[in-house]
Amino acid sequence: MKSGLVIGLMVLVLGGGVVFYIVGKSSKPSVPAAVVVNPSPQVKKEEVVVAKSEISLNIVSPVNGAVVTTPSITVKGTTAPKADVSVNDKDVVADASGNFSVNLTLDEGDNYVAVVAVDAEGKTANLEFKVTYEVQ
Numbered sequence: 001m002k003s004g005l006v007i008g009l010m011v012l013v014l015g016g017g018v019v020f021y022i023v024g025k026s027s028k029p030s031v032p033a034a035v036v037v038n039p040s041p042q043v044k045k046e047e048v049v050v051a052k053s054e055i056s057l058n059i060v061s062p063v064n065g066a067v068v069t070t071p072s073i074t075v076k077g078t079t080a081p082k083a084d085v086s087v088n089d090k091d092v093v094a095d096a097s098g099n100f101s102v103n104l105t106l107d108e109g110d111n112y113v114a115v116v117a118v119d120a121e122g123k124t125a126n127l128e129f130k131v132t133y134e135v136q
Contacts, residue, residue: 055080055083060077078099083119
C-alpha cells in the first residue's frame with residue numbers, strides 16, 4: 001500500500017441496512033481497514049482501506065448553495081502547498097501558498113461539485129458542495 005488516495009465510496013442498501021465503504025489505500029498499516037456503518041447483520045465487512053484526511057481544504061468561492069445566473073463558475077480554494085487538486089475531474093496543482101482555481105461549466109439546475117486534494121505524502125482531503133444555475 002503506497003498512497004493515501006481515496007479511490008471511491010461504495011454504498012450498499014441490503015436488508016434494510018445501509019453500508020458505507022470508503023475505498024482507498026494507505027501508506028500506514030495503522031490506518032483502519034475500513035470505515036463501515038453496518039446496521040445489517042446480513043452484510044459481511046469487506047477488507048478495504050481508507051485514506052486519512054490530514055490536510056486542509058477550503059473553498060473560498062462559490063459558497064455552498066450559491067445560485068448563479070451564468071453557466072460558468074470559477075471554483076477557488078486553498079489546501080496544502082503544491083497539492084494535486086481535482087475539481088469534478090478537472091486536475092490542477094495548488095501553488096506554493098496552496099491556492100487553486102478551476103473553471104467549471106454548469107448544467108441548468110443543481111450542480112454538485114466534488115473537490116479532492118492530495119499532497120506529496122499522500123494525505124488527502126475532500127468535500128462536496130452544491131451550486132444552482134438558474135437560466136434568466
